[in-house]
Amino acid sequence: MKTIQVEIERSHDRCDHYHVEIEEGMTVLDVMEHIYTHHDPTLAYRYSCRTGLCATCNVMINGKPGLSCTVLATPGKNGVLSLAPFPRGETVKDLVKDM
Numbered sequence: 222m223k224t225i226q227v228e229i230e231r232s233h234d235r236c237d238h239y240h241v242e243i244e245e246g247m248t249v250l251d252v253m254e255h256i257y258t259h260h261d262p263t264l265a266y267r268y269s270c271r272t273g274l275c276a277t278c279n280v281m282i283n284g285k286p287g288l289s290c291t292v293l294a295t296p297g298k299n300g301v302l303s304l305a306p307f308p309r310g311e312t313v314k315d316l317v318k319d320m
């Protein structure tokens with residue numbers, strides 16, 4: 222296991238930072254679930270199929286759009302795993318977009 226720093230752009234111009242222990246093979250969705258379960262149950266994110274088919278879990282990962290259920294949790298160039306809502310559409314809360 223190793224610890225990574227995670228930065229999440231949330232509603233109301235809020236940006237939160239977390240330190241998360243990750244295991245090999247953990248996806249970004251796994252990291253969000255870990256944060257929700259162990260650090261902050263107010264974090265809002267969305268998923269459905271967990272297999273890369275529905276695109277419900279689409280978020281910005283280290284500045285690029287990606288499906289959080291399929292992208293492995295790895296830090297960006299700055300050493301931080303950076304998450305933000307997808308830029309299109311209305312944000313309902315945190316990482317959740319109006320579909």
Ligand code: FES
Pocket residue numbers: 267268269270271272273274275276277278279288289290291
């Ligand atoms: S949860 Fe369906 S594509 Fe990720």
